[in-house]
Amino acid sequence: MSYIKVCQTSDVPEGASLRIEHPAEALAVHHLEGEFYVTQDRCTHDDWSLSEGYLQDGMIECTLHWAKFCVKTGQVKAPPACQALKVYPVRISGTNVEVDVEAGRLT
Numbered sequence: 001m002s003y004i005k006v007c008q009t010s011d012v013p014e015g016a017s018l019r020i021e022h023p024a025e026a027l028a029v030h031h032l033e034g035e036f037y038v039t040q041d042r043c044t045h046d047d048w049s050l051s052e053g054y055l056q057d058g059m060i061e062c063t064l065h066w067a068k069f070c071v072k073t074g075q076v077k078a079p080p081a082c083q084a085l086k087v088y089p090v091r092i093s094g095t096n097v098e099v100d101v102e103a104g105r106l107t
């Protein structure tokens with residue numbers, strides 16, 4: 001496990017998502033009901049940033065064609081996407097949001 005700091009908790013307001021540039025892949029940090037979740041930022045339907053989407057009911061909704069994904073598992077919850085998102089282990093250390101980018105996986 002190799003956690004790296006990606007942002008501060010205060011950088012992501014409740015109910016919002018933040019795009020994080022990383023050499024391996026852009027990430028999206030989601031702040032939902034007091035918890036932080038990290039997924040890949042690129043929608044699996046097309047090349048679109050999910051951190052621009054709407055976060056509610058445990059899902060991120062893509063603003064291009066309205067696919068929905070569970071932010072906890074990455075699973076598709078509404079079409080037109082049919083491929084899950086990669087999800088990443090996340091932990092909070094003080095006020096830092098830390099992600100294990102190498103351990104990102106499909107569920």
Ligand code: FES
Nearest residue numbers: 043045046062065
């Ligand atoms: S690009 Fe996200 S649903 Fe089409």
